[in-house]
Amino acid sequence: MTIIEPILSLAQGCDASILLNCAPGSPCEKESIPNLSLRGFGTIDRVKEKLEEACPGVVSCADILALVARDVVVLTKGPYWDVPTGRRDGRKSVAGDALNNLPPPFFDATRNLYQFFIPKGLDAKDQVVLLGGHTLGTSHCSAFSDRLYNFTGTMMPDPSLDKRYLPRLKNKCTSPSDTTTLVEMDPGSFRTFDASYYGTSPRADRSSPRTRRS
Numbered sequence: 176m177t178i179i180e181p182i183l184s185l186a187q188g189c190d191a192s193i194l195l196n197c198a199p200g201s202p203c204e205k206e207s208i209p210n211l212s213l214r215g216f217g218t219i220d221r222v223k224e225k226l227e228e229a230c231p232g233v234v235s236c237a238d239i240l241a242l243v244a245r246d247v248v249v250l251t252k253g254p255y256w257d258v259p260t261g262r263r264d265g266r267k268s269v270a271g272d273a274l275n276n277l278p279p280p281f282f283d284a285t286r287n288l289y290q291f292f293i294p295k296g297l298d299a300k301d302q303v304v305l306l307g308g309h310t311l312g313t314s315h316c317s318a319f320s321d322r323l324y325n326f327t328g329t330m331m332p333d334p335s336l337d338k339r340y341l342p343r344l345k346n347k348c349t350s351p352s353d354t355t356t357l358v359e360m361d362p363g364s365f366r367t368f369d370a371s372y373y374g375t376s377p378r379a380d381r382s383s384p385r386t387r388r389s
Contacts, residue, residue: 190265191236194219197268207273212315219243237262251311253368280318310372312365313357316348324351 193210197203204210219239226234238260249255278287284302292302322333323345332341347358359365361372 188265189237189241189262191240191262192265192268192272194236194240195265195268202270203268204270204273205268207270209273209277209279212318234260235262235264237264247311248368251366251368280314281321307370307372309360310364310368310370312360314360316353316356316358319344320348320351320353323348 193204193213194216195203195205197206205213205216219236222239222243223234223236226239238258241258241260241262245256245258276291278291282290288299288302292298297305322336323341324330324332326333336344343362344358348356364371
């Protein structure tokens with residue numbers, strides 16, 4: 176998964192709490208199941224080090240995350256936008272915050288909308304826009320293998336999966352217990368920020384009437 180600012184902001188706002196290391200015996204957001212596939216922490220650390228050398232104590236980690244998210248989009252041929260700064264860094268990171276606030280991959284769009292997005296002041300259009308963030312990056316097979324091999328305990332694939340795409344996914348994720356294989360979230364275009372995800376994703380924004388209209 177690519178570190179995208181809006182998703183990281185769902186737990187406690189954009190306070191960079193995802194960057195905090197865990198204290199002994201106190202699981203933090205980094206160790207929470209929804210965040211185990213996040214990468215790029217070393218890059219953020221190096222940016223912070225350079226900024227501290229140039230202007231100590233001025234730029235927060237939260238602002239760095241927001242700016243880096245924008246720059247990643249630009250570098251992958253996406254649009255540029257101005258990023259307001261002035262965010263403050265959080266001082267607390269709790270694993271449960273991620274579990275309780277980040278939508279899991281096994282919920283459909285309607286359930287995610289009402290359980291995670293609307294309570295945060297976001298609507299169906301916002302959800303569809305955020306789904307587009309999947310145009311970049313990869314996902315572990317374990318995040319969706321149940322839909323390939325044992326959907327809702329039926330020992331069958333999810334019937335909503337595209338029948339042409341299902342064999343391709345099974346060819347990559349050969350076992351329900353595969354926890355290491357990575358699959359492109361936007362096949363053939365996972366390094367480019369574009370709109371192709373909406374056309375190639377088996378479900379993308381089409382599993383809910385409300386998101387289809389958006």
